[in-house]
Amino acid sequence: MFSVATVTETKAILLGSQVTVDGFTPRRKVRVITHAHADHTKDIGKSLSYQETILVTEETAVFLKHTYRSLRSTRKLVVLKPGQTYKVPVDSRRGGYEVIKFVKASHIPGSVQVVVEDEEGRTFGYTGDFKEPGTGTPVLQGLDALVVDATYGCPLCIRKYKETMDEELVRLVLELLGRGPVHVYAYNGKLQEVMELLRLHGVDAPYLLSRREFLIAKDLEKLGYTFGEYFLEGSPEAKEIERDGWYVRFSKFHNFRQERVRGSKVLLDGWQFVPVQKVGPNAWRVGFSDHADLEDLEYYVLESKAGEIIIDASRASAAQWFASRLELYGLRKVSYRPI
Ligand SMILES: [Zn+2]
Structure with a gap:
């Protein structure tokens, strides 16, 4: 199956061939929810119906169970801790699988970043919402493709304090x-x-x-x-x-x-x-924020040394502007999705 890193019109981040993150996409086995904010739990009812597994951290499970009654008793909700991995079979006949890994993120309790390694060993990541890159939020380095949240990737979006x-x-x-x-x-x-x-x-x-x-x-x-x-x-x-x-x-x-x-x-x-x-x-x-500001975002992207950078334009107001700003730093493979 086609393996990618991109963002859809419905705010889903697609990593590899089997994983949809923070939004619903049909024909994917696993839905990951990076944290419990409403713009990342979108279409959770559809995921509950059509995805085999909904993968979350312990804290996110707490928030979700207090918000959605349907998640209190389902076996589809599976907990993964930061640092742990989860294997998703790609094809039952061939026996291949993709590996999902959670990496901690400083945002709200339970927030994580996600890395998916596909059958060929290619690596795709998504930062999710984060602040404090390099300290509270480890930078995902050396991935083949990285989807970056850029909520505050906009002009003058800097918190000096x-x-x-x-x-x-x-x-x-x-x-x-x-x-x-x-x-x-x-x-x-x-x-x-x-x-x-x-x-x-x-x-x-x-x-x-x-x-x-x-x-x-x-x-x-x-x-x-x-x-x-x-x-x-x-x-x-x-x-x-x-x-x-x-x-x-x-x-x-x-x-x-x-x-x-x-x-x-x-x-x-x-x-x-x-x-x-x-x-x-x-x-x-x-002015208390749980998000990286413009300086933090630039730091994260430059440190990541990812083969390709994709800006999540479904949650950012100035994704196109931020993508062209990154090109000024000499980054060649930068895009924003959806267009
Ligand atoms: Zn958030």
Whole structure:
């Protein structure tokens, strides 16, 4: 069967002949989900019907099971840890197979990059969403073809403060906690990442969580995550803590505008390129991102030394611009897909 690395109109990354990543493609045996963000779990119902296996990390399985009821009992959901491999038979008569490998990525809990080696030993990779290339996210090096996420591969998409991004957020939360409760608004995944990050940096106020986030936190703790003290909103303990007025409450990104709350509101927004901005009497927007910025992306691509670079244009706003920018660095085989 034809073996490739490309991106389809339906946001699926195709690696080798048997694997479709972060989108649905018919006649492929395995669907890989690199992480639990909605633009990477697209058409999961179709994959559940038509693919033999849905391959995810333990953390991604936790998020998915709390989002999709149909995934709670299926045997199709198979867990693979970063560093481990999974073999997919290509042709039962000939006995050949492709090998899938997960490599960790710094993005949200459970995020991975994917490498597929086909029957002839050719290697195809996909970065998935990532930040901190070379440290939190190892660069996939020397592959025959590499599909690169380029969400922020756009003009002026540079975070000058990215080395101190964590500290900026912690400093703001600690300062606001001195005045009263703090409500943090973030997307799924980033929320859990920040819950752990604040603990690591000495924020020890109790957390208040919605039922869904509370149950996800319980499951992630079984995998070794540490969130300190947290309580279910509406429980007697949570009500007591609310009366005391010293806590951090976590809520969905989209609740930021409509919620009226006692205390301070902090929105974590990847599309802001300054660290902290006051946007209302008690509201702040923090440029906290889980994505590589333009400089990081260029670093990753140049370090990868891949035979061919394919920019994922289905999730990037300026893929064509980014592809031509890479050509300025002397890279010859650069393209973007879908066109
Ligand atoms: Zn993501």
